[in-house]
Amino acid sequence: MGSVAIMRPKTQCEQHRDSLQSGNGGVSLVGAFIPQCDEEGQYRPQQCHGSTGHCWCVDSRGQERAGTRTPPGAPRINCDEPVLPKTQCEQHRDSLQSGNGGVPLVGAFIPQCDEEGQYRPQQCHGSTGHCWCVDSRGQERAGTRTPPGAPRINCDKPVGFWSNGISL
Known part of the structure; x- marks a missing residue:
């Protein structure tokens, strides 16, 4: 007897990612930021731009947390720690x-x-x-x-x- 896979609806992160990857006739725009989602479909706490090398922390809605952006080559910050103003x-x-x-x-x-x-x-x-x-x-x-x-x-x-x- 085979197992039945139950499909869950796409999360906000997955919808965001998929819309950018397929928004230009199925071809993602060169240099565009594509959000990274975890196994449950939630935004990964740290997002990095593949083209620029900048990384930053995001909240559960994928919004950048102020003061967390780091330039290419800089040590990455721990996005689980609270950010002090x-x-x-x-x-x-x-x-x-x-x-x-x-x-x-x-x-x-x-x-x-x-x-x-x-x-x-x-x-x-x-x-x-x-x-x-x-x-x-x-x-x-x-x-x-x-x-x-x-x-x-x-x-x-x-x-x-x-x-x-x-x-x-």
């Missing part, structure tokens, strides 16, 4: 790095963030060599700017310890 420093840095079609403007200052995404206490302009201390919002602390080649100052000292960048 970007900090002010990370948003500031990323807006400057991607504001010109993904290419930072030559000579533009790009803020440096620490491992927790906060502004590093000392910021330095890569092109000019000037360094200065900032507060937790990334605002320059008065009297802390040093010219290129000058000894760096300790930005962990309380406000009022500087006069023209020299420790008092």
